[in-house]
Amino acid sequence: MPEIRFQVPQAYRDLGISYFLHLSPVAEEDLKKHHVRETRRLHPDLLAIDTSDEERELAEAQLAALNSAFLRLRETPVRLDMTLEQILENNPQLKHSEKPQLPRELAMEYFELQEALEEKPGDPETREAIGRFHNQVRIETLDLGRQIENFIASTPIERYGDKELGAPTEAILSLIKLRNRERYLRSLQNDLENKLA
Amino acid sequence: MAIQIELGGTSPQKKAQAPAPQGPVLGIDLGTTNSLVSVVQDGKARVLFPADERPLLPSVVSLNDDGSLRNVGDEAVVERSARPEHVLFSVKRLMGRSLKDLHADISEIPYTLEDDELGAQVRIRVGDRGISPVEVSSEILKALKARAEKALGESCNRAVVTVPAYFDDAQRSATKAAGRLAGLQVLRVINEPTAAALAYGWSNENPGTVAIFDLGGGTFDISILRIEPNTYQVLSTAGDTHLGGDDLDRALAQWIASKIPAGHTLHATSPSRLQAALLVAAEHAKKKLSDSEQATALVHDSESQTSFEVVIQRFEAHALWQPILKRALECCQSALQDARITTDQIEEVILVGGSTRVPLVKKLVAEFFGRTPNDSLNPDEVVSLGAALQGEILSGRGQDRLLMDVVPLSLGLETMGGAVTKLIHRNSGLPTEAREVFTNHSPEQNAFDLHIVQGERELAKDCRSLARFKLRGMSPAPAGFHRIEVLFRIDANGILNVRAKDLRLGHQQEIEVRPSFGISDEELMQMLETAFEKAEDDMSSRQLVDLKIEASTVIRAAENIFKTAGHKIEAADAAEFKARLVDLKNAYHSNSWQQLREAMDQLEACGKELAEIQVNEAISQALKDKDVSKV
Numbered sequence: 001m002p003e004i005r006f007q008v009p010q011a012y013r014d015l016g017i018s019y020f021l022h023l024s025p026v027a028e029e030d031l032k033k034h035h036v037r038e039t040r041r042l043h044p045d046l047l048a049i050d051t052s053d054e055e056r057e058l059a060e061a062q063l064a065a066l067n068s069a070f071l072r073l074r075e076t077p078v079r080l081d082m083t084l085e086q087i088l089e090n091n092p093q094l095k096h097s098e099k100p101q102l103p104r105e106l107a108m109e110y111f112e113l114q115e116a117l118e119e120k121p122g123d124p125e126t127r128e129a130i131g132r133f134h135n136q137v138r139i140e141t142l143d144l145g146r147q148i149e150n151f152i153a154s155t156p157i158e159r160y161g162d163k164e165l166g167a168p169t170e171a172i173l174s175l176i177k178l179r180n181r182e183r184y185l186r187s188l189q190n191d192l193e194n195k196l197a
Numbered sequence: 198m199a200i201q202i203e204l205g206g207t208s209p210q211k212k213a214q215a216p217a218p219q220g221p222v223l224g225i226d227l228g229t230t231n232s233l234v235s236v237v238q239d240g241k242a243r244v245l246f247p248a249d250e251r252p253l254l255p256s257v258v259s260l261n262d263d264g265s266l267r268n269v270g271d272e273a274v275v276e277r278s279a280r281p282e283h284v285l286f287s288v289k290r291l292m293g294r295s296l297k298d299l300h301a302d303i304s305e306i307p308y309t310l311e312d313d314e315l316g317a318q319v320r321i322r323v324g325d326r327g328i329s330p331v332e333v334s335s336e337i338l339k340a341l342k343a344r345a346e347k348a349l350g351e352s353c354n355r356a357v358v359t360v361p362a363y364f365d366d367a368q369r370s371a372t373k374a375a376g377r378l379a380g381l382q383v384l385r386v387i388n389e390p391t392a393a394a395l396a397y398g399w400s401n402e403n404p405g406t407v408a409i410f411d412l413g414g415g416t417f418d419i420s421i422l423r424i425e426p427n428t429y430q431v432l433s434t435a436g437d438t439h440l441g442g443d444d445l446d447r448a449l450a451q452w453i454a455s456k457i458p459a460g461h462t463l464h465a466t467s468p469s470r471l472q473a474a475l476l477v478a479a480e481h482a483k484k485k486l487s488d489s490e491q492a493t494a495l496v497h498d499s500e501s502q503t504s505f506e507v508v509i510q511r512f513e514a515h516a517l518w519q520p521i522l523k524r525a526l527e528c529c530q531s532a533l534q535d536a537r538i539t540t541d542q543i544e545e546v547i548l549v550g551g552s553t554r555v556p557l558v559k560k561l562v563a564e565f566f567g568r569t570p571n572d573s574l575n576p577d578e579v580v581s582l583g584a585a586l587q588g589e590i591l592s593g594r595g596q597d598r599l600l601m602d603v604v605p606l607s608l609g610l611e612t613m614g615g616a617v618t619k620l621i622h623r624n625s626g627l628p629t630e631a632r633e634v635f636t637n638h639s640p641e642q643n644a645f646d647l648h649i650v651q652g653e654r655e656l657a658k659d660c661r662s663l664a665r666f667k668l669r670g671m672s673p674a675p676a677g678f679h680r681i682e683v684l685f686r687i688d689a690n691g692i693l694n695v696r697a698k699d700l701r702l703g704h705q706q707e708i709e710v711r712p713s714f715g716i717s718d719e720e721l722m723q724m725l726e727t728a729f730e731k732a733e734d735d736m737s738s739r740q741l742v743d744l745k746i747e748a749s750t751v752i753r754a755a756e757n758i759f760k761t762a763g764h765k766i767e768a769a770d771a772a773e774f775k776a777r778l779v780d781l782k783n784a785y786h787s788n789s790w791q792q793l794r795e796a797m798d799q800l801e802a803c804g805k806e807l808a809e810i811q812v813n814e815a816i817s818q819a820l821k822d823k824d825v826s827k828v
Contacts, residue, residue, distance in 0.1 A: 039601055040599055044688075044689045060628050
């Protein structure tokens with residue numbers, strides 16, 4: 001099976017993580033362990049009494065960066081996007097593989113609702129219809145999220161040394177497609193929420 | 198964890214060295230109702246108290262009519278119903294608070310409150326004197342320090358003091374200031390539930406996830422911790438600074454009051470004395486109800502020698518308390534969510550705080566977490582013991598143990614329209630940081646105003662204002678040229694540092710960061726130290742500094758406006774404007790508030806025409822390319 005090679009994302013390397021963090025929830029456990037280990041190494045309360053001011057300052061800066069990154073990196077979608085971004089950067093040929101589109105049946109309904117809203121803003125029936133549509137989009141988005149999770153769990157990732165990784169092309173292409181679509185639906189969801197507000 | 202503001206240019210701040218390993222470090226639980234002091238000896242923490250007294254020191258201070266100190270602790274409690282206006286209790290609720298913050302909370306406090314000159318902190322009015330809650334707390338701390346010194350036979354001047362996890366910056370700063378006023382170097386302010394967890398984990402090395410449910414006299418905290426060998430990691434914390442045993446007492450007092458028949462002689466008693474008597478009766482009944490199914494509440498007014506008795510059943514009291522305690526469970530829910538775990542992943546629920554003795558609290562906690570809570574720790578003592586253990590860690594005798602604490606409240610930046618952008622999310626580990634990049638919107642812009650707020654709400658007005666900063670010193674450059682990176686860092690002590698640097702110019706240009714509002718710990722101390730002898734001077738000098746900051750902005754704006762529009766007004770008017778500007782500059786250096794204020798007002802009055810011209814021009818410029826019919 002053809003394979004795509006990419007680098008360990010910079011954000012991980014910044015934190016001193018040279019190995020690859022899985023995208024799956026297993027990674028959260030790995031990340032937590034790394035977090036505690038690094039905190040013990042850098043925390044001012046555990047630094048030797050004779051540590052110089054410069055070294056203290058440096059340790060504090062490193063730990064502060066780690067703590068602020070930890071909260072973000074423990075979110076699977078954040079790690080996924082970071083990895084996908086890295087893949088696209090290392091493999092520019094993938095960039096235009098697919099543009100996200102609204103599924104046809106959703107698109108039809110969306111434009112109809114948009115028209116109805118412009119004609120009669122504040123009409124209770126239209127609002128109700130938007131509410132229903134919003135719910136439909138929400139369910140679809142959640143479903144996509146689940147699909148992505150399953151996909152991540154079943155995608156084998158190979159390590160090549162400390163910095164390089166590889167994954168099956170087909171799997172990566174599907175992942176990019178699903179994620180783009182999920183993001184698209186999410187923005188649609190926000191748009192509908194704004195209309196309802 | 199007090200968040201105080203330190204100013205920094207681009208140069209690193211000097212860090213305080215870890216203290217040399219010598220002398221005792223006291224662990225102090227400064228509670229709403231009771232306070233305690235502990236110390237670690239031979240690796241074991243113990244509470245220090247006089248042989249003939251209780252370990253608990255009631256957090257009650259009584260004053261003489263002239264406002265001087267009379268008694269602290271049990272002796273002060275005795276005076277409570279006879280001299281309600283002079284006996285100060287539950288002062289912790291007032292720490293770092295203004296009248297506006299307290300709103301409904303003070304209706305049942307029998308002593309008199311007023312705002313200080315800055316409107317930043319309440320004061321208690323006793324006779325001619327206004328006494329700050331910080332001073333009252335420092336009297337309690339002094340009494341604790343004296344207890345410790347007597348028990349140990351040596352002088353103690355270092356301490357770790359605990360605060361509710363959910364205390365915000367102002368409340369933490371006030372607590373630290375009280376310590377310093379009492380002659381104690383506060384090595385760290387730590388969270389009460391974290392201290393409790395430390396005490397629990399020190400002797401109990403079983404790894405696992407625990408919840409600390411801490412319901413004290415006035416505050417409630419819930420913290421979720423992960424305990425591993427030598428590492429105590431706070432995963433999340435939540436709470437309510439206005440929820441505690443006091444609220445249970447008040448609900449009960451209200452109920453008792455409703456039972457006093459109309460026309461009863463007690464109604465002739467002054468409202469503040471009656472309220473004090475009701476609270477005493479309620480507190481006794483509450484304690485009785487912890488062990489028995491019913492209790493008699495006795496309301497007694499010593500002055501008129503009248504009293505009233507009513508029997509309350511436990512279930513009746515529980516019906517009154519249930520809605521109050523439900524708020525605590527909502528906090529638990531939010532803490533679990535933030536820690537990303539569910540109740541079945543919690544291996545132990547530990548009860549802390551005197552109010553967890555109430556059977557209804559135990560029952561609700563057991564239902565919520567689906568397990569019997571652990572009430573084997575002494576709920577009154579465990580927090581102060583934990584503080585002493587943290588003192589041990591900070592003095593280098595902690596044997597490699599580490600406490601990983603978190604930011605309890607999010608830190609945000611006010612943006613356009615009063616909205617808040619989160620900079621640092623709550624429950625982020627300490628130390629932590631955030632960076633924001635700002636750019637200039639016009640060539641004339643040479644400063645930015647930053648308003649930092651603390652809290653979870655979306656609008657700045659609903660959060661607590663932490664500090665206002667001005668970034669200044671940008672050189673004139675086309676719009677969008679400057680890229681000022683501002684670093685917000687909270688260190689392990691919870692101290693916020695703000696530093697700025699111009700990414701475009703690197704270190705060549707230093708961007709000045711200065712607070713234009715918000716009182717730092719140092720300032721607070723200074724204010725307190727000078728409060729007695731020269732209250733007036735102190736105030737006016739602070740006001741002068743504020744006014745000078747404002748004046749410097751006005752001078753710059755006036756110079757700019759004169760440059761661009763000065764030739765468009767009558768020559769006489771222009772000369773007048775220029776003269777006033779010179780006056781203002783002179784007044785700026787005169788250091789007289791009055792003179793400066795007058796000069797500013799005069800310049801403003803004669804600059805009206807100029808300002809109008811400039812505004813009109815800006816509008817016509819903006820409309821130039823637009824179709825007028827659409828305006």
